[in-house]
Amino acid sequence: MKGKMEQFERQRLIEEGKNLKEGLIALEEDLLKLNDKLQLEAQRIPNMTHPHVPIGGEDSSMTTKLVGSAPEFSFPVKDHLELGKELCLFDFDTAAEVSGSKFYYLKNDAVLLEMALVNWTLSEVMKRGFTPLTTPELVRSSIVEKCGFQPRGNNTQVYSIEDSDQCLIGTAEIPVGGLHMDSILAETLLPLKYVAFSHCFRTEAGAAGSATRGLYRVHQFSKVEMFIFCRSEDSEHYHEELIKIEEDMFSSLGLHFKILDMASEDLGAPAYRKFDVEAWMPGLERFGEISSASNCTDYQSRRLGIRYRPLEAPVASPRKSKSNLAPPQFVHTLNATACAVPRMIICLLENYQQEDGSILIPEPLRPFMGGRSVISRKS
Amino acid sequence: MKMSCLKGTTISFSCLKLAFPSYPSSFQNLPFRRTIKPLSAALQTSPATSPSTTKAEDQVARSHWKAAIDFKWIKDNKEAVAANIRNRNSDADLELVLQLYDHFFNLQKEVERVRGERNAVANKMKGKMEQSQRQRLIEEGKNLKEGLIALEEDLLKLNDKLQLEAQRIPNMTHPNVPIGGEDSSMTRKLVGSAPEFSFPVKDHLELGKELCLFDFDTAAEVSGSKFYYLKNDAVLLEMALVNWTLSEVMKRGFTPLTTPELVRSSVVEKCGFQPRGNNTQVYSIEDSDQCLIGTAEIPVGGLHMDSILAETLLPLKYVAFSHCFRTEAGAAGSATRGLYRVHQFSKVEMFIFCRPEESEHYHEELIKIEEDMFSSLGLHFKTLDMASEDLGAPAYRKFDVEAWMPGLERFGEISSASNCTDYQSRRLGIRYRPSEAPVASPKSSKGNLAPPLFVHTLNATACAVPRMIICLLENYQQEDGSILIPEPLRPFMGGRSVISRKL
Numbered sequence: 001m002k003g004k005m006e007q008f009e010r011q012r013l014i015e016e017g018k019n020l021k022e023g024l025i026a027l028e029e030d031l032l033k034l035n036d037k038l039q040l041e042a043q044r045i046p047n048m049t050h051p052h053v054p055i056g057g058e059d060s061s062m063t064t065k066l067v068g069s070a071p072e073f074s075f076p077v078k079d080h081l082e083l084g085k086e087l088c089l090f091d092f093d094t095a096a097e098v099s100g101s102k103f104y105y106l107k108n109d110a111v112l113l114e115m116a117l118v119n120w121t122l123s124e125v126m127k128r129g130f131t132p133l134t135t136p137e138l139v140r141s142s143i144v145e146k147c148g149f150q151p152r153g154n155n156t157q158v159y160s161i162e163d164s165d166q167c168l169i170g171t172a173e174i175p176v177g178g179l180h181m182d183s184i185l186a187e188t189l190l191p192l193k194y195v196a197f198s199h200c201f202r203t204e205a206g207a208a209g210s211a212t213r214g215l216y217r218v219h220q221f222s223k224v225e226m227f228i229f230c231r232s233e234d235s236e237h238y239h240e241e242l243i244k245i246e247e248d249m250f251s252s253l254g255l256h257f258k259i260l261d262m263a264s265e266d267l268g269a270p271a272y273r274k275f276d277v278e279a280w281m282p283g284l285e286r287f288g289e290i291s292s293a294s295n296c297t298d299y300q301s302r303r304l305g306i307r308y309r310p311l312e313a314p315v316a317s318p319r320k321s322k323s324n325l326a327p328p329q330f331v332h333t334l335n336a337t338a339c340a341v342p343r344m345i346i347c348l349l350e351n352y353q354q355e356d357g358s359i360l361i362p363e364p365l366r367p368f369m370g371g372r373s374v375i376s377r378k379s
Numbered sequence: 380m381k382m383s384c385l386k387g388t389t390i391s392f393s394c395l396k397l398a399f400p401s402y403p404s405s406f407q408n409l410p411f412r413r414t415i416k417p418l419s420a421a422l423q424t425s426p427a428t429s430p431s432t433t434k435a436e437d438q439v440a441r442s443h444w445k446a447a448i449d450f451k452w453i454k455d456n457k458e459a460v461a462a463n464i465r466n467r468n469s470d471a472d473l474e475l476v477l478q479l480y481d482h483f484f485n486l487q488k489e490v491e492r493v494r495g496e497r498n499a500v501a502n503k504m505k506g507k508m509e510q511s512q513r514q515r516l517i518e519e520g521k522n523l524k525e526g527l528i529a530l531e532e533d534l535l536k537l538n539d540k541l542q543l544e545a546q547r548i549p550n551m552t553h554p555n556v557p558i559g560g561e562d563s564s565m566t567r568k569l570v571g572s573a574p575e576f577s578f579p580v581k582d583h584l585e586l587g588k589e590l591c592l593f594d595f596d597t598a599a600e601v602s603g604s605k606f607y608y609l610k611n612d613a614v615l616l617e618m619a620l621v622n623w624t625l626s627e628v629m630k631r632g633f634t635p636l637t638t639p640e641l642v643r644s645s646v647v648e649k650c651g652f653q654p655r656g657n658n659t660q661v662y663s664i665e666d667s668d669q670c671l672i673g674t675a676e677i678p679v680g681g682l683h684m685d686s687i688l689a690e691t692l693l694p695l696k697y698v699a700f701s702h703c704f705r706t707e708a709g710a711a712g713s714a715t716r717g718l719y720r721v722h723q724f725s726k727v728e729m730f731i732f733c734r735p736e737e738s739e740h741y742h743e744e745l746i747k748i749e750e751d752m753f754s755s756l757g758l759h760f761k762t763l764d765m766a767s768e769d770l771g772a773p774a775y776r777k778f779d780v781e782a783w784m785p786g787l788e789r790f791g792e793i794s795s796a797s798n799c800t801d802y803q804s805r806r807l808g809i810r811y812r813p814s815e816a817p818v819a820s821p822k823s824s825k826g827n828l829a830p831p832l833f834v835h836t837l838n839a840t841a842c843a844v845p846r847m848i849i850c851l852l853e854n855y856q857q858e859d860g861s862i863l864i865p866e867p868l869r870p871f872m873g874g875r876s877v878i879s880r881k882l
Contacts, residue, residue, distance in 0.1 A: 091682070098646050098681035099639040100669065105682065111635035111700070115622060122618070123873075132614035136602040137702065137723055138662075143601055159641075160665040166603065168671075178601035179594070179608065197614070199640065199702050220640055370626075 047299040050273035053264055060263035068256035070280050071351055079283025080349040081214040086357050087377060102219045109375040114222060114341050116368035118197055121224040121339040124249055130195035135175035137199055138166045143178045146303035148270035155206040168201035172225040173335040180229060182305040184328045190308055191230035215342035224338040235332035239295040242336035243275045246291050253362045255347055256280040270296040283350040290343040293336035301330040444645050446806040448545045450480045463551055466558045466767040471547040479541040486537060490530050497523040550802040553776035556767055563766035571759035573783050574854055582786025583852040584717040589860050590880060605722045612878040617725060617844050619871035621700055624727040624842040627752055633698035633729060638678035640702055641669045646681045649806035651773030658709040671704035675728040676838040683732060685808040687831045693811055694733035718845035727841040738835035742798040745839035746778045749794050756865045758850055759783040773799040786853040793846040796839035804833040
């Protein structure tokens with residue numbers, strides 16, 4: 001319409017332009033809606049799976065390592081609830097009145113044990129080059145979703161805050177993942193290794209049964225979590241590193257445990273591969289999960305928008321004006337439990353119980369408990 | 380201050396509630412209604428001046444917990460109670476409470492009278508009589524029963540309204556508490572002196588930035604404003620502060636605790652907080668009656684709710700470590716930058732349950748513990764006896780500690796120690812059985828058990844981590860931007876004496 005023309009031709013063009021504009025607006029709206037729907041459906045596609053991961057359900061998970069052996073007791077073994085009761089370590093009953101079931105107070109030496117576990121774990125992981133963090137425990141629900149969790153589904157594990165888009169975190173993985181959201185990191189910064197201490201909150205909706213007594217399944221607990229942001233080619237290496245750190249720590253506490261390569265149906269959407277550690281719990285008379293280490297490859301980073309700028313451009317380009325910057329790539333993220341306090345308390349109480357009802361404190365924790373070597377009845 | 384509880388009435392209500400099915404109270408149909416109309420009319424036309432009327436009706440509809448308030452005492456001391464309400468600038472309506480109480484008292488008498496009549500009719504029906512007479516008695520009995528049901532419903536509603544209004548009456552006030560607002564608070568003690576710096580002083584945000592200690596910006600994206608990550612040495616500092624504080628307070632005979640951080644909203648209310656008010660400090664959980672705690676005071680108070688403790692157990696002294704969550708609705712201004720006012724923080728809290736005659740002693744003990752700890756960290760601070768308008772409903776008396784924060788160039792609150800006397804215990808239902816009966820009783824069959832009395836509760840901040848971090852960073856900053864770690868904390872930081880830049 002920029003050129004010279006007859007009035008009626010101009011009029012026709014104006015008309016045509018108007019129609020096209022309206023049509024465009026409608027089309028663009030359709031495009032937005034379609035993209036929303038596409039995203040909604042596509043986000044449900046789980047991460048790809050490592051070729052070595054066994055296909056199938058729970059029973060297909062493979063034990064890759066077995067460490068230590070079950071302790072032998074010359075006296076009847078008690079479970080952590082009974083031991084805790086005699087030693088005045090917990091209160092579940094009052095907590096049920098004050099807060100609801102699956103809540104608890106820790107008392108006396110159990111408080112010292114929790115502090116010792118957290119302090120020791122932080123110290124051990126920091127020695128291995130991880131940066132310590134404490135994190136917000138309220139986060140926007142969009143962050144929860146970007147990490148691969150479902151805050152608003154039925155049977156959601158996530159507590160939501162009234163009149164707010166915020167949720168309580170179920171794991172520090174979420175706020176730590178968010179630490180670098182919508183960023184392009186310099187490659188020289190990678191790997192970024194964090195160890196985060198937080199409280200965690202889980203609704204445990206849909207979880208029931210005898211294995212949920214006492215500390216085994218609770219709504220609130222303290223956890224020390226490891227998180228790594230790295231280059232894509234390094235994630236398998238760091239997955240091995242994380243599981244090794246866990247192995248070393250649990251061994252040094254004298255626990256009897258096995259490492260499982262979790263089967264495809266048990267991975268959870270974000271994980272490319274997941275190693276769980278299950279420790280022997282004599283009172284429960286079975287192995288119970290004490291930690292989980294996942295390689296999420298780029299599943300979370302594509303949602304959180306976390307990329308890195310590789311140092312070297314792929315090929316020398318004649319168009320030097322844009323300089324030789326390689327396009328940014330998505331990082332890989334990994335997370336692993338360094339210490340889930342209630343499960344560790346179960347392990348320590350049940351494995352280290354003595355005939356007189358006292359509990360032996362494993363060596364590494366003693367300096368963190370003022371040098372004490374035993375938890376015994378208050379006189 | 381004698382406060383006996385209105386125990387009898389409360390218990391009979393719960394029996395009533397269970398015994399009678401819900402019955403539409405249709406006032407107009409029953410001829411009986413005429414005699415009690417003045418009372419129920421008074422109920423319908425509660426003074427519109429009460430600002431909480433609409434909300435009151437909503438809450439009356441819900442069955443709500445009852446505080447063991449000593450109405451008789453309030454009535455007998457109404458001038459003192461009224462003066463206290465004025466001094467505290469409270470919006471409690473004493474006149475309304477007294478009115479409601481009188482109505483309640485009279486309605487209760489009426490209910491008893493009608494009950495008596497009904498029993499009389501029932502007795503009469505036991506004898507032999509003409510059919511017509513029996514029929515009349517049956518009719519009379521039926522009317523009385525229906526009338527009674529309606530009256531009892533009115534009584535329940537009246538009690539709910541009475542409770543609602545009465546629960547707003549703040550605790551009485553210690554005679555030495557200065558009357559007035561913020562400016563009337565009195566300094567009890569001044570410890571240490573402001574450090575002198577030979578270089579420009581930085582605030583904690585700047586120091587934290589240079590030392591890579593915090594991240595507020597990312598936290599604002601991830602969670603919202605007033606959230607933060609602690610990083611590197613700030614994490615160690617937090618752990619050191621918590622570990623050291625727990626250790627120091629345990630040495631003084633306090634039992635360590637960790638607590639639930641989600642609690643039922645009724646427990647929050649019983650401690651004297653308002654989970655559902657406008658500008659509430661309390662986060663609520665969606666589709667739930669649960670809230671996040673703003674202080675461990677709440678779950679620790681709940682630890683002994685609805686209990687009668689043996690006197691020999693008292694005093695019960697707890698030191699609790701928890702995370703705390705506060706909406707900080709309505710708080711704004713420059714003094715809310717950085718760590719000074721945040722939505723989530725770690726706190727170590729002291730809590731004591733004791734006999735009434737000992738609460739003032741333990742209040743002094745708690746403030747002494749705080750002063751000792753803050754002194755040993757080398758802080759410059761003052762202890763304030765808070766004025767009547769700044770007490771908060773549960774506190775009989777409150778001592779705040781404000782420490783010098785060079786970066787803020789003023790004193791900032793780092794702790795608070797309250798004596799709540801029996802305000803919380805009357806709501807939480809916490810009593811103790813005195814060991815000795817007051818007088819040898821001829822009725823030995825019941826043993827010489829003295830009636831249970833309400834405990835007194837006290838709470839005091841041992842360590843509010845972010846405020847302490849501000850104090851330590853700002854007071855101990857060195858010219859090169861590093862931070863000296865005070866002596867007592869060094870063993871808890873692996874022996875280190877300085878926080879400095881990461882290389």
